[in-house]
Amino acid sequence: MSVQEDMLRCAKAAQQASRVMATLSSKIKNELLVKMAEGLTNAQRELQQENAVDLQRAQENGLTEAMIDRLRLTPERITAMADGLREVAALPDPVGEVTGMWLRPNGIRVGRQRIPLGVIGIIYESRPNVTADAAGLCLKSGNAVILRGGSEALYSNRAIGKILQQSLEDMNLPSEALQVITTSDRQAVTELLKLEEQIDLIIPRGGEGLIRFVAENSRIPVIKHYKGVCHTYVDRGADLAMAEQICMNAKVQRPGVCNAMETLLVHRDIAADFLPRITQLMIAAGVELRGCERARALCPEMLPASEEDWFAEYLDLILAVRVVDSYEQARDHIQRYGSLHTEVIVTNDYRCSQQFLREINSSVVMVNASSRFSDGNQLGLGAEIGISTTKLHSFGPMGLEDLTTRKFVVLGEGQVRA
Amino acid sequence: MSVQEDMLRCAKAAQQASRVMATLSSKIKNELLVKMAEGLTNAQRELQQENAVDLQRAQENGLTEAMIDRLRLTPERITAMADGLREVAALPDPVGEVTGMWLRPNGIRVGRQRIPLGVIGIIYESRPNVTADAAGLCLKSGNAVILRGGSEALYSNRAIGKILQQSLEDMNLPSEALQVITTSDRQAVTELLKLEEQIDLIIPRGGEGLIRFVAENSRIPVIKHYKGVCHTYVDRGADLAMAEQICMNAKVQRPGVCNAMETLLVHRDIAADFLPRITQLMIAAGVELRGCERARALCPEMLPASEEDWFAEYLDLILAVRVVDSYEQARDHIQRYGSLHTEVIVTNDYRCSQQFLREINSSVVMVNASSRFSDGNQLGLGAEIGISTTKLHSFGPMGLEDLTTRKFVVLGEGQVRA
Numbered sequence: 001m002s003v004q005e006d007m008l009r010c011a012k013a014a015q016q017a018s019r020v021m022a023t024l025s026s027k028i029k030n031e032l033l034v035k036m037a038e039g040l041t042n043a044q045r046e047l048q049q050e051n052a053v054d055l056q057r058a059q060e061n062g063l064t065e066a067m068i069d070r071l072r073l074t075p076e077r078i079t080a081m082a083d084g085l086r087e088v089a090a091l092p093d094p095v096g097e098v099t100g101m102w103l104r105p106n107g108i109r110v111g112r113q114r115i116p117l118g119v120i121g122i123i124y125e126s127r128p129n130v131t132a133d134a135a136g137l138c139l140k141s142g143n144a145v146i147l148r149g150g151s152e153a154l155y156s157n158r159a160i161g162k163i164l165q166q167s168l169e170d171m172n173l174p175s176e177a178l179q180v181i182t183t184s185d186r187q188a189v190t191e192l193l194k195l196e197e198q199i200d201l202i203i204p205r206g207g208e209g210l211i212r213f214v215a216e217n218s219r220i221p222v223i224k225h226y227k228g229v230c231h232t233y234v235d236r237g238a239d240l241a242m243a244e245q246i247c248m249n250a251k252v253q254r255p256g257v258c259n260a261m262e263t264l265l266v267h268r269d270i271a272a273d274f275l276p277r278i279t280q281l282m283i284a285a286g287v288e289l290r291g292c293e294r295a296r297a298l299c300p301e302m303l304p305a306s307e308e309d310w311f312a313e314y315l316d317l318i319l320a321v322r323v324v325d326s327y328e329q330a331r332d333h334i335q336r337y338g339s340l341h342t343e344v345i346v347t348n349d350y351r352c353s354q355q356f357l358r359e360i361n362s363s364v365v366m367v368n369a370s371s372r373f374s375d376g377n378q379l380g381l382g383a384e385i386g387i388s389t390t391k392l393h394s395f396g397p398m399g400l401e402d403l404t405t406r407k408f409v410v411l412g413e414g415q416v417r418a
Numbered sequence: 419m420s421v422q423e424d425m426l427r428c429a430k431a432a433q434q435a436s437r438v439m440a441t442l443s444s445k446i447k448n449e450l451l452v453k454m455a456e457g458l459t460n461a462q463r464e465l466q467q468e469n470a471v472d473l474q475r476a477q478e479n480g481l482t483e484a485m486i487d488r489l490r491l492t493p494e495r496i497t498a499m500a501d502g503l504r505e506v507a508a509l510p511d512p513v514g515e516v517t518g519m520w521l522r523p524n525g526i527r528v529g530r531q532r533i534p535l536g537v538i539g540i541i542y543e544s545r546p547n548v549t550a551d552a553a554g555l556c557l558k559s560g561n562a563v564i565l566r567g568g569s570e571a572l573y574s575n576r577a578i579g580k581i582l583q584q585s586l587e588d589m590n591l592p593s594e595a596l597q598v599i600t601t602s603d604r605q606a607v608t609e610l611l612k613l614e615e616q617i618d619l620i621i622p623r624g625g626e627g628l629i630r631f632v633a634e635n636s637r638i639p640v641i642k643h644y645k646g647v648c649h650t651y652v653d654r655g656a657d658l659a660m661a662e663q664i665c666m667n668a669k670v671q672r673p674g675v676c677n678a679m680e681t682l683l684v685h686r687d688i689a690a691d692f693l694p695r696i697t698q699l700m701i702a703a704g705v706e707l708r709g710c711e712r713a714r715a716l717c718p719e720m721l722p723a724s725e726e727d728w729f730a731e732y733l734d735l736i737l738a739v740r741v742v743d744s745y746e747q748a749r750d751h752i753q754r755y756g757s758l759h760t761e762v763i764v765t766n767d768y769r770c771s772q773q774f775l776r777e778i779n780s781s782v783v784m785v786n787a788s789s790r791f792s793d794g795n796q797l798g799l800g801a802e803i804g805i806s807t808t809k810l811h812s813f814g815p816m817g818l819e820d821l822t823t824r825k826f827v828v829l830g831e832g833q834v835r836a
Contacts, residue, residue, distance in 0.1 A: 373835060
């Protein structure tokens with residue numbers, strides 16, 4: 001069977017299975033996820049054996065220690081995967097909710113009801129825990145899922161998939177509701193991305209290269225997130241002690257993630273007070289600062305920032321710093337250089353806070369809080385399947401509800417159109 | 419300037435303008451739409467002059483009388499366009515609505531607020547009224563819009579666009595918020611579809627060929643609707659007089675539209691009662707019937723249906739008819755041959771009605787009502803920008819709300835992440 005035929009067969013089976021999954025009660029779906037969690041815990045030895053093959057291959061292929069560490073399944077990480085599934089089981093089920101129902105003048109009642117999307121394809125890089133996390137969220141929301149992880153984690157992903165599928169079979173549910181693509185042939189992804197009749201959504205998770213490849217080759221809608229160039233704007237009306245705490249947290253608490261601050265904008269009226277203080281703290285925390293000319297005039301420790309620095313997602317202990325004349329200049333900077341991810345204003349000026357909330361249309365806008373809260377768990381979505389920085393369907397951190405859509409339901413008593 | 423440069427310039431100007439439009443109050447937007455309506459009414463003579471050029475060219479190019487009629491701007495049609503804009507002005511503004519706000523354990527408040535999508539591209543065929551209708555909906559929802567109509571309506575669309583732009587200028591709003599692409603070069607569309615950095619959504623309106631071309635060539639998300647193969651299933655528990663009325667309305671009231679019934683499924687237990695009655699009524703209304711073998715055994719007037727008939731969107735006085743053994747067989751038929759548009763069950767059996775509503779995940783599912791209600795106005799959305807039969811972002815008839823997305827708003831008091 002060719003890769004093309006193989007992917008089509010896989011997607012058709014997923015579509016069939018999705019019709020069964022769509023009608024399951026929350027009770028059954030929750031039981032399934034708990035059973036999957038137990039399956040992972042019970043198979044710890046088997047999982048570690050398969051993982052050892054991936055680790056061995058990774059070493060032979062000369063992967064970096066950081067990459068090998070991401071690949072490793074320790075007992076703690078297996079427990080964390082299982083706990084993740086139990087947490088998703090405990091979340092409210094979005095499917096079936098009627099989000100509104102109204103009466104038309106002719107007596108028909110019209111409502112909108114949440115339904116699963118159908119079949120979701122997840123294309124991801126080497127962390128094997130994504131296999132269980134993404135599967136849990138997709139199944140809980142009544143979807144079927146096709147998982148294609150990085151070839152480095154092939155043995156681990158296959159083993160996790162087998163255990164999760166066993167739980168489906170044990171409950172007499174179609175095992176095709178969860179399929180792990182185990183061919184290392186890269187053409188498998190290209191073929192999957194063409195199957196718009198069978199697959200309803202593709203979510204790529206990984207580096208910008210992977211995401212661009214998927215976005216450019218997919219006929220299926222893609223929810224994507226290229227990068228997070230998050231700004232913090234410290235207004236002249238800010239509490240500077242609060243601004244310090246928020247900026248330090250946003251930059252150094254975990255610099256390698258997409259909701260870390262990359263650019264600090266400071267109002268000129270407070271720059272002479274604030275910049276030297278924050279500069280000392282940042283430097284003490286190991287942060288390299290790259291400032292505009294006015295910032296450097298106040299803090300000569302900063303390196304000069306170039307135009308590319310304003311666009312940069314460093315994902316590292318580096319921060320671009322710019323002094324602005326006004327709120328408006330901060331806004332224009334964010335609109336020009338931002339990535340629509342997360343922007344923060346630190347201010348005590350009510351009018352300015354409202355203007356920021358109204359005028360900045362990034363996926364998350366915050367007043368007086370650290371950008372590090374821009375995450376599905378922190379915002380209260382319960383779990384996160386990804387972050388969207390494009391506006392269609394979902395914008396910002398995505399939870400279970402984002403894996404559903406709504407259909408119209410019409411209840412009549414024989415009405416016809418005049 | 420090349421077409422490529424020209425489209426990029428147009429899209430960038432639209433993006434700039436969209437930022438202004440996004441922050442306008444409902445009052446200003448409503449004034450704008452009313453002013454546009456007045457502009458169209460006042461320019462009736464000018465519009466008809468420009469339209470006459472299109473009509474002349476259409477005749478020279480040998481367009482059919484039906485196509486020429488769709489192109490024609492009569493005083494009544496100009497009034498209807500203006501009335502349409504006034505109706506949209508009177509609708510509630512979706513922008514700014516906070517659809518929920520909750521408190522997290524650390525004290526941050528998290529809400530979701532509706533915002534415009536940004537820039538919307540509408541690619542449509544020759545009806546010039548779409549220019550005003552689509553512009554009204556996009557502007558009311560705070561977006562900028564780029565309109566590319568069929569080349570047959572070039573002069574009419576340009577004239578309408580000029581009048582609408584004048585209203586923007588009269589109110590000191592950026593005229594680039596509404597742009598009509600007037601080059602007849604087809605490459606303009608191909609170039610527009612690449613501008614994913616500037617344009618947030620493409621809505622194609624027209625025949626299946628246009629929609630497939632747009633879907634296959636766009637890097638920008640597309641909301642699409644290929645066809646409507648709408649089913650009516652008459653259950654054994656149906657009131658047959660009601661079923662007759664619903665079926666006749668769904669098939670003959672306006673057969674050329676996407677929410678007309680194309681396939682009738684009848685439960686075998688009532689087939690002998692119902693099929694001869696409906697067959698007589700349909701034939702009297704000029705409908706050609708194409709039945710399965712069991713249907714033809716009861717009604718020999720029917721022609722034999724082939725496999726293609728079950729997939730067909732006739733858009734004409736033709737109806738495919740099939741006798742099914744059970745609700746389950748009806749459901750399986752709909753899932754196999756349907757287009758996810760609109761499906762109707764006629765029944766008096768409560769359990770069966772609930773099963774249909776739960777198991778059929780087309781964009782509109784109805785009990786005891788005509789499929790002809792599947793339309794934004796009839797369902798109470800106030801106005802319709804299109805119908806989506808793909809599940810991402812919107813599913814089914816789309817109104818103003820579907821031209822928006824939601825951002826997260828976070829209100830803190832200095833919280834940082836632990």
